[in-house]
Amino acid sequence: MITQAALPLALAFIMFAMGLTMDGRDFKTVFGHPRAMAVGLAAKLVLLPALGLALVLAWKPEPDFAVGMILLAACPAGVTSALLTHHAGGRIALAATITALTSLAATLTVPLLVNVGLALFAGYDRSVEIPVAKMTLGIFLVDTVPLALGLGIQRLWPRAAARLGRVARPVATLLFALIVVGAFVSQRQALIDHVHDVVPAALALNLAAMTGAWMLGALARLELADRIAVVMENGLQNGALGIFVAVTLLGNPAMMVPSIVYAFVMNLTALAFIWAVKRRRVVTG
Template sequence: MESYIAIGVLVAQAVIMLSLGIGLEVQDFKRVASRPYVFAVALLTQLTVLPALAYLTIILFNFKPIFAAGLMLLSFCPGGVTSNIISKLSKADVAFSVSLTAILSIVSFITVPPLIAWSIEHFMGSEALPFSFMQLTLITFLITTTPVLTGVFIRHNYMEFAKNIEVTLEKVAIVLWVVIVTGAVAKTFDILVENFKIIGLGLMFLPFAMMVIGLVISRLFSLSIKESKTLAIEASIQNSPMAITLAATISGGMVINELALPAAVYSMTMYLVALPFIFIYRSWNEESPYKKAASN
């Protein structure tokens, strides 16, 4: 039975990423090339500041080793479909959000596995869960890189078909996202209740701090208001289903356990934190220079 659940989780994550890719056009990647400075700031924030703050969160809230490894795993994952939705609700730069998420997802099979391997060894030591690095890399490639590129291919070669299924696929992706997160919470509910005081506070602190730090960094580097909002959202809203899927893979037999708990809890706390920011961000509005540059 668990093998079927494991396969279902992998397929669900792949469909979620396919829904991201099928909404992308080659022009979206050209937008990144049009403003490399903006992309570089966002990339550095996502790949360095977020993991560093996750590490600080672990220390401040005294996470036990397996929760620490799980939180670091989550911090290495890129944003997801829901970060793009929040960008849209916040009147941020959706084109920038989608492009950044897509590129980070495409290269994640290179960046994520070695960082996960390091964090598990660092925090868990002799208690580290044995897993195949190559298997983790392959699964990351299959559930992130491959579906995103497949979606881009379909969009580029079968535009009308892609447009016809895009909205439906987005809805399916949201449902699958809820199923994965709910399943992870249900599977680890007793552990969650036992550790909620530490886990809950730490995972409220992290997205709030990243939202604020993301704004500060983007304004220090003179990004536009829309770009600043987008960077802050991308830095604080992570791809929880991806983290849960990889945690299940690492845990042996693909059984969702304590390693996935931080991602499951974060998938709830990050939206609680994001909600007031959405209302604040909606009062800021301007045309994005990123979008202007792409149209020139």
């Protein structure tokens, strides 16, 4: 189900749809109160990769899975983060801003961190070609360019963007689901063989990322709505990008296994978090 042609096109559409649904006026509000944005970016760009590296060092998985976990931790927020932030009562504009900025930064951060993972964990007994230029260009074309295009249409033709967004967002969510399911089918034997290794590691990374983001938000004394957005952004990863980099740019399907597993795990924990936040509001009411 996953092909080298269909996967980048699907991911590009997902990023385009994300850009269409972002309102520039919301960004002004977020940038006017930058503390929450700074906390969110610190959690996403510093804390999460550090947690991924620490987990791999402690877990000591097979080299391909180790690089796959580093790749996953380097990815920006997932396409469903703003939607689930909304359901949790978080600040959507903050979530959208963090998603946009980390997606733009992915052109630099993903190749950098993946190359660190390749050097540390995959090159110990064999020569590994690190495709820096290819990876950077590929991420730029399927991640940054479509996002910027969607933002540009939203800025210049907001009514057209709104109409397109109403259709594009559910299609993007469906495409994300198909990518994950397709990746699962293509790697089902690897998942079955390593379920006891990969699932606990993915769950541990997800819970550590969400807990760490919550603690950072508490230390910064963020409002609850901002803290919820930061937690969601740190817990929900762009697994489609992780799959794309592993399959298309690195040519190593085994490296996408952590992204597949995490894509399932993160949505379960996000739903649990939404339930807990709503229950807290009812109790404190």
